[in-house]
Amino acid sequence: MNDAIEELLINMDLQNAHWNWVSERVIKIETQDGPFALKWWERTPQEREHFLHHLRYAERAGMKGIIPLTNMRGDTSMFEADPHPIYLEPWVEEQPLMSPPSKELRLLTILALNHKISEDKEDMTEEELSTYKNDVQHGWQQERLLMNRLADQFEQSRFLSPFELTFLNGYPFYETMFGEIKKGFQKWTRQVKDSEGYRFAFCHGRPSLEHGLIAADGNAWFTNWETSGPGHPAYDLAYFYQDLAQHYPFDPLGSKQLFGTYEAHGPSWGEADTGLLKALMLTPAPILAFAQTYATDPLRYAEHQWTAMLESKLSSLRYLQQMMQWKEKQEAAMHGS
Template sequence: MDASLQRVLNYYAITPLQIESLSKISKIEAEEGIFALKKTKMNSGQTERFQETLRFFERNQFPGVAPIIPASNGERYVRDIDGETVFYLSEWGRGGLEGKREKDYFQALAIFHRSTQYHVPVDEEMWEERGTSLREWKNEKMQQLEAYAEEIERKEYYSPFDWAVLMHFPLLYECYDKSMRYFEEWEELAREKGELKVARCHGRPEPSHFILDRYGNFQFINVEHADTGHPVYDLAYLYKKCTEQKRWEHVNGVDWLSTYASFCPTDDGDRALLSSMLLEPVDFYELLSYPGHRSSGEQPGLVQELEAKVWMLEKIKDDIESWPQPVQDE
């Protein structure tokens, strides 16, 4: 057995019989049952928020989060000697997700949000300050993409990556423009209401972060990134992950969102913010600023990565354009 795992397991009242390492998860078969030992990175602030999240759901008796087994020191995690790596233990979740549809995941996420959702009044001064700051950030990132495209156009010869960027730049700019207009629509609707929707967000909800409890109900795992925020952030994350998995299939996101809304009501503002987040070409910012795109050896891999992101953005754009338009008040 790995010495690090042995040291961590000494903090738990279980007798391991067999250990199977699966990436960041170790499956522990013990005399007391079957357990999952998760290995991750968390600083002190993240571990405190992690434990606060677990206490919150325990306090409110919400069964949608897989329980974490306390260590002998009373904490819900064990920090490794390197000071950065953290382990935590839970019961091994049942499988059976193969037959589940995307709607099932959105239903589970809606129930997760509904149990913690509330509204906060909008502070006009803070709203203006944060809105301006976010718009400036979006504009700055797009200006960097424009500057990069202009730099390419001044070249005498284009690399494969340069050519791919120029070919797809009109799509990036179109999606950025639509994203900004949806963002402004959301701002206007939120101002009219005078309040913002807030919930406990999972942070990284995706199909691999769901398990089934003994009754066949969904439970979330990997809640170390959970925090308070607008529930649309989770919605956008889950939408993208489900879209990625349906690479060669049609995506009908309106059905996913309708399922979510039937368990946790949404409004036009939520839809506008979601559309803005999905269309913003944020995934391209880091890729195009990566210095390796100038290396001929890395060109093929980067072109492939760029094409994959373009495929994703086009698929999302086409899906959003198929959503029914909200009914306008007379």
């Protein structure tokens, strides 16, 4: 393996550079021009072309916080390597923050600015909207079937395990969340139908704390733009807020600060957008998938570990619910005034 990497570096004009693995798919390379990250990426040729197209668009549009792909000649490119393609980008070293705002708010600001820069609107016919609604509702039906199947399976146990008991106690909460995401989605689709179109922006796709870096100068950067592309800003926000809730499952999130930061730097935001965010953010699907893993492979972890992880996921979803309740109350108060 080392010989293959050395040969690869020679082909990239990086011979004699010091390198070391930092994760399963990332190598850090030290060169006289500074450190670089070499990343393996398992995608189809079409997906790779979309990735490069999106990055070229982002560069032209002046997007923020994007680490540019490069080779030693300065070209934006991807290298073919067996068995997966790789790409090279400058290495950004994570730095501890000595002053506010926090890392979370700096990364959120980057998302907001990029959404505002790239905001646009596209027509959607009633037939297209109906097809999309049916697809979403079918997904919910499948998730609820899984929820009921798991509940039935756990209830058949003669003695409920702590995990099974915790899951079953949460059943009314899952039902409530399914009702909430349905109401949020309906609010958004009504607005799309009335305006005969939907808004979209350039989205990262998987914005998270792990994919975010704060450089020595305090600037925020996102890595891993492989799933970037056009989408409603709520998709980025839902992913980001869910990630925050997973990192801080037992601490209340600063809803006012989070929503306020985004709206101060991002595109205009309305109640229909909040509806879509609610539909995306409050889904119990991750909990159901986790419970299904328990049901099929209960010996993967000790029982107390399974239960603690489930409780953490439940806590995260409850805090996300509190965030949306705060936002909806704020919007209702503004509407009333």
